[in-house]
Amino acid sequence: MEALLVPVVEALGYTCWGIEYLSQGKHTLLRVYIDHPDGVSVDACAAVSRQASAVLDVEDPISGDYTLEVSSPGMDRPLFTLQQYADCAGEQAKIRLRTPYEGRRNFQGVIRGVEGDEVILQVDEHEYLLPIDSIDKGNIIPRY
Structure with a gap:
């Protein structure tokens, strides 16, 4: 997933803070956290979401339905690395x-x-x- 999404996020000028894949029965969530020194706006999340969706539609790495969510890590930021x-x-x-x-x-x-x-x-x-x-x-x- 990182190989597909990190280049998309970075091409738009953001850092990919982390990716979560949560599969809970029929409800699968793919959450991408983006970061930037100047902060992350709703418009930034929307832009990354559009580009990431296009790549995921072409590559189709997830079978079945899922929800893509793009957000900032926030104040209670998750730590991945x-x-x-x-x-x-x-x-x-x-x-x-x-x-x-x-x-x-x-x-x-x-x-x-x-x-x-x-x-x-x-x-x-x-x-x-x-x-x-x-x-x-x-x-x-x-x-x-």
């Missing part, structure tokens, strides 16, 4: 693992950085090294 975790060092985050680690799947703390292929998350007085491959979902907790 080690680089994104590294760039967000110092931020509060919620992380959910695919399988339990030390008896738990959900962590909330401060991102301290990355080491190798692991995210360093400080929860209270304890630092956890969470392998990126074991992270199901990670989001920044917005500061208000």
